[in-house]
Structures are given as structure tokens and as C-alpha cells.
Amino acid sequence: MSSLRTLRYLCSNQRSLSRTWTPRTLSRLGSTAAGEFTSLPDIEPSRLEVVNTKQPKQIPAADSLVFGHTFTDHMLTIPWSQTSGWGSPKIEPYGPLSLQPSATVFHYAQELFEGLKAYRQPGGKVTLFRPDMNMKRMNTSAARVALPAFNGDAVIELLKRLVQTDKHWIPDIPGYSLYIRPTLIGTQAALGVHPPTEALLFVICSPVGPYYPEGFKPIALYGTTEYSRAAPGGIGSFKLGANYAPGVVAQREAAKKGYAQNLWLHGPEHHVTEVGTMNTFIVLKHADGVTELVTPPLDGMILPGITRDSTLALARDHASGKAVLEGLPEPSKFVVNERPITMKEIKQAAQDGSLVEFFGTGTAAVISPVNKIGYLGEDIHIPTGPGGMGPVSRPIWKQLVGIQVGDIEHPWSVVVTE
Ligand SMILES: *Cc1c(COP(=O)(O)O)cnc(C)c1O
Numbered sequence: 001m002s003s004l005r006t007l008r009y010l011c012s013n014q015r016s017l018s019r020t021w022t023p024r025t026l027s028r029l030g031s032t033a034a035g036e037f038t039s040l041p042d043i044e045p046s047r048l049e050v051v052n053t054k055q056p057k058q059i060p061a062a063d064s065l066v067f068g069h070t071f072t073d074h075m076l077t078i079p080w081s082q083t084s085g086w087g088s089p090k091i092e093p094y095g096p097l098s099l100q101p102s103a104t105v106f107h108y109a110q111e112l113f114e115g116l117k118a119y120r121q122p123g124g125k126v127t128l129f130r131p132d133m134n135m136k137r138m139n140t141s142a143a144r145v146a147l148p149a150f151n152g153d154a155v156i157e158l159l160k161r162l163v164q165t166d167k168h169w170i171p172d173i174p175g176y177s178l179y180i181r182p183t184l185i186g187t188q189a190a191l192g193v194h195p196p197t198e199a200l201l202f203v204i205c206s207p208v209g210p211y212y213p214e215g216f217k218p219i220a221l222y223g224t225t226e227y228s229r230a231a232p233g234g235i236g237s238f239k240l241g242a243n244y245a246p247g248v249v250a251q252r253e254a255a256k257k258g259y260a261q262n263l264w265l266h267g268p269e270h271h272v273t274e275v276g277t278m279n280t281f282i283v284l285k286h287a288d289g290v291t292e293l294v295t296p297p298l299d300g301m302i303l304p305g306i307t308r309d310s311t312l313a314l315a316r317d318h319a320s321g322k323a324v325l326e327g328l329p330e331p332s333k334f335v336v337n338e339r340p341i342t343m344k345e346i347k348q349a350a351q352d353g354s355l356v357e358f359f360g361t362g363t364a365a366v367i368s369p370v371n372k373i374g375y376l377g378e379d380i381h382i383p384t385g386p387g388g389m390g391p392v393s394r395p396i397w398k399q400l401v402g403i404q405v406g407d408i409e410h411p412w413s414v415v416v417t418e
Contacts, residue, residue, distance in 0.1 A: 040085025043078055043154040043201075048161060053093040062171035065209045067364070068179065072166035072205045076158055079187075080148045082197040089158050091165055094204060100189035104196045110186030111241035112141035115363050116306075117208075118163045118178040118416060119405040120170040126163060126416040127406040128180075129363075131156045133306045138182060141238040146195035147184050155182065159203060160416045166205055167417065174405070175210035179364070211365040216388030218371035219360075221275060222259035223343060224250055225376070229264040229274060230301035236273075237300050244277070251276070259374050261360075266301060270343040273301055278360030278368060279308035282341055283392045284349055285356050291329040293392055297338040307361040307400070310412065312336060314396055327395030343375055350380045357390035358382045366404075367397045 053073045060070055075094045079087040104110045114134045120126045135152025142149055159180060170178045182203045186196030227250040230236020235243055247262065254262050261276035272280055273296055282294045293315050298304050315336045317323040328334060349355035360368040369389050373380045385391060402408035406415070 040083075041087075042151045043086045043089060043158070045089065045154050045157040045161070047088040048158060049088055049090045049092075050161075050165070051090065051092040052165075055093075059169055059207075062173055062176055062207075062209060065171075065176075065207055067208050067211075068206050070206055072169040072178070072207065074162060074165050075205075076162045076201075076203040078150075078155075078158075078201040080150075080199040080201065086148075086150060091158075091162055097200070097202070099187055102189040102191060104186035104188050104190070107191060108186070108193055109240070109242040110145055110147060110196055110199075112138065112145065112147065112184050112239055113241060114138050114180075114182040114239060116180050116182075117363060117404070118167070118170060118180060118205075120167065120172065120177070121406050122172060122174070125406055125418055126167050126170065127404070128156075128159070128163070128414045128416060129404045130306050130310065130412045131159060131414055133309065134182065137239060137304065137306075138184065141240055142184055144235060144238045145186075145240060147186060147199055150201065155201070155203075156414075162203055162205065163416050169205070169207045171207060171209070175213075177208055179206045179208045180204075181206065208364075211368075212388075216367075216369055216384075218369040218382075218384045218388050219260040220258065220372040220374065221261050221263035221370055222254035222257055223265055223270070223373050223375035224254065224262040225265060225270065226250070226253075227262075228266060229262075230266070232300060234301070237298065237303055239303060247277070257374065259372075263373055263375075265343060272296055272341050272343065272346065274303065275360035275368070275370065277303075278362035278365070279303065279305040281308075281311065281357070281359050281361060281393070282346065282349075282355070283357035283390060284354050286354060289333055291334050291356065291392065293334070293336045294341050295338055296340060299340075305361055305363075307363060307366060310400055311361050311367075311396055312338070314399055315392075325395045325399055327398070328392060346373070347375065347380055350382065355382060357385070357393055359390070359393045366400055367393050369393060 056073050071094050073094060074091050076091050078089045116131055116134045118126055118128055135155055139149050139152060184199060184201045187200045188196040188198040229247060250262050263275055264273045266273050274280055280295060284292045286292060296302055318325045318328050319331055319334045319336050321331045358370040369384050371382050371384045403410040403413050406413050
């Protein structure tokens with residue numbers, strides 16, 4: 001970044017600065033690994049270097065794809081160091097990274113990731129869904145583990161370049177997409193728990209098929225009381241790799257009992273938090289005829305899902321009459337609440353017939369209906385509606401997917417290429 005651009009960046013990012021900064025004072029500022037303000041270069045798309053693969057891979061048949069097992073020809077890498085800031089972004093052939101065994105990522109889990117998809121319409125138009133939200137969350141995760149902050153808009157530009165490079169990998173079949181995995185790791189070759197002085201941001205892409213190729217298949221959950229996913233003051237609300245390894249054993253135990261995923265509960269009252277690696281929604285129909293869509297609040301233990309946020313926004317716009325969604329209960333009889341909800345309330349609602357739906361939301365599956373929760377030795381049965389989806393989740397799913405694939409014009413859908 002030129003000094004002038006650095007200055008402009010500074011001025012736009014640090015409104016509270018009251019003095020004039022010259023390039024000289026800037027160069028004396030130095031940087032912080034905690035992702036705070038820095039005078040060092042940020043990520044700069046104009047510095048992108050592209051090295052095309054000389055050995056393009058054979059693109060596998062779409063129907064043979066297993067989620068996250070196949071990767072495209074290229075990846076994006078951007079190095080960072082405390083002394084020189086963000087280096088030149090590079091699109092290069094997908095391949096192994098070279099890291100020292102002492103790199104901090106291997107010892108202290110200095111790792112975070114994101115997940116988003118590029119959708120391709122028949123005819124070729126490629127879109128991303130709310131990538132600004134992924135970048136915002138990625139920076140929030142970085143700040144939590146003292147990894148460096150970056151300009152999210154710059155990374156979106158580079159993501160677009162990467163997707164353009166490998167867009168022929170997105171199967172030209174409805175329901176298929178390209179799963180994009182931005183990742184940030186601490187790479188400093190030194191033991192000792194502190195902010196790493198070196199880091200690497202990289203992005204890999206994987207062509208994926210529809211999560212439910214044969215229509216919606218509701219899943220059974222195990223209400224886990226033996227393990228917890230997150231705790232107050234912990235890291236549950238950040239997309240850090242450290243959150244996921246401990247869930248594997250719990251998932252395996254749930255599977256042994258015949259359930260697909262864990263339903264993560266919290267505290268003595270067994271508050272509902274998340275479903276596996278998805279956010280949770282519950283639909284209740286109250287005695288006065290009002291349908292309530294409930295999701296637990298972002299209390300520091302819940303991952304702020306982009307599908308969650310989008311579901312809430314669509315549902316609220318419907319409830320307020322701002323943008324009515326066909327199929328949902330009429331606005332005057334529909335309310336949306338972010339509020340705590342316990343297993344006692346769920347169980348009671350299932351017994352008295354007021355439980356209408358229970359579903360998970362996330363980028364991979366969009367919406368996952370639930371038909372059963374194993375809880376303290378008994379099964380709570382949940383209605384799922386015709387075709388495996390209920391009366392609230394189906395219209396929301398239809399609208400979300402329509403926007404994602406670019407069928408419905410919407411500011412959330414960001415065009416990569418027409
Ligand atoms: C990624 C994730 C979600 C879903 O987030 P989306 O942005 O909707 O994909 C929910 N819960 C956990 C624990 C997650 O890791």
C-alpha cells in the first residue's frame with residue numbers, strides 16, 4: 001500500500017485520530033498481533049500474483065462428490081508478519097503448505113475458519129451469499145485469538161478472483177455449489193503461548209452436491225448432558241478450530257446410540273444452544289393461534305450463523321409486513337423471538353401439541369429438519385410436515401435458496417461473474 005493509501009486507510013479507519021499522520025510517524029507506529037490498528041500494509045488485491053496450474057486435475061463426476069473431499073486446482077494464500085504486515089496475495093496451484101513443526105497452529109490451535117458457497121446458475125452466472133458477513137466474523141474470530149485483522153473487502157475481491165479461476169469446477173447442476181473455506185493460522189516457528197508474529201491466510205475450494213439429494217431427511221438428535229460445547233466467557237461464539245475437535249467424541253457417542261447429531265445443552269436447566277455445528281430454531285403454536293419462531297440469543301455461547309441471521313431477517317420482515325413470504329402464517333399471527341428456551345419447555349410443547357418444528361440452520365445444509373430428540377432416556381417426537389419440512393422452515397428455505405443461487409434478486413447475493 002502506498003503511503004498515501006495507507007494514510008487514507010488510516011483516516012477512514014481511525015476517525016478518532018486528531019493529529020496529522022505523516023508517513024514517518026506511521027513507520028514508527030509498528031504493529032500489534034492482536035489485530036489492532038496497524039500502519040503496516042493491509043491486504044492489497046492489486047498486488048495479487050497468479051500462478052496457474054500446469055497440471056489441471058480431472059474434474060470428478062458430480063454424483064461422485066463427497067462433501068469436502070475434492071479440491072479445485074487453485075488456492076489463495078496471503079502471508080502476514082508482525083514486522084511487514086500483509087504480504088502479496090497469491091493464487092497458486094492447490095497443494096501442501098510448508099510449515100515448521102514448531103508452528104504455533106500445531107501446538108496452541110491458533111486457527112480459525114469460515115465457510116461460504118459460490119452458486120452457479122445454469123448459463124454461468126456465479127454468486128456468493130453475504131460474503132461480507134463471513135469476513136466480519138473472520139475478523140472477530142481473529143481478534144479473539146490474537147491473530148491479525150485484515151480488510152474484509154480486499155479478501156472478498158480476492159475470493160472472487162479465486163472463484164473465477166476455478167468456476168468450471170462448480171457442477172452446472174441445480175443444488176450443486178462450490179464450498180469456500182477461508183482459513184487463518186499462526187505460523188510462527190516458536191513454542192510459547194503468545195500472539196504469533198507470523199500468520200497465513202489461505203482459501204481452498206471444494207465442489208459440493210446438494211446436502212439432501214433425495215428430499216429433506218429429518219435427523220434425530222441426542223440431547224447431550226455428558227459434554228458441553230461452549231461455556232460463558234469461552235470461545236463458542238467464534239469459528240475457531242479449537243471448538244470442533246472436542247465435539248467429535250460426543251458425536252460418535254450420539255451416533256452409537258442411534259442419533260445423527262448432538263443437541264448441545266447448557267446449564268442446569270438444559271438450555272438449548274446448538275445442533276451439531278448448526279444454529280437451532282424452534283416453532284411453537286400457542287393457544288391464541290400465534291405461531292412463534294424461537295432461536296436462542298447470541299449470549300456468547302452461540303455461533304452467530306449467517307444462515308441464522310438471514311432466517312431471522314426474512315422471518316422478521318414477514319412478521320412486520322415489510323416483505324411477506326408466501327406460505328408463512330399471516331403476519332398478525334406470527335412472531336419472531338431470540339430468547340432462551342429450555343428442554344423442559346420443548347418437552348412440554350411436544351406433549352401438549354404446540355411444538356410445530358425444530359430445525360438447524362447452517363451454510364452446508366441451509367435448513368435441517370429434526371424429527372426426534374433423545375433426552376434423559378426417552379425420545380421426544382417432533383412433527384416434520386409433508387416432504388420432511390414444516391410450515392415455517394419450508395417458505396424460509398425456499399426464499400433463502402432462491403436468493404443464494406441468484407434466482408431472486410437481493411442485496412445479499414453478490415455477483416462474481418455474470
Ligand atoms: C458455522 C457454524 C454455524 C452456522 O453458521 P453459518 O454462517 O450459518 O454457516 C452454526 N454453529 C456452529 C457451531 C458453526 O460452526
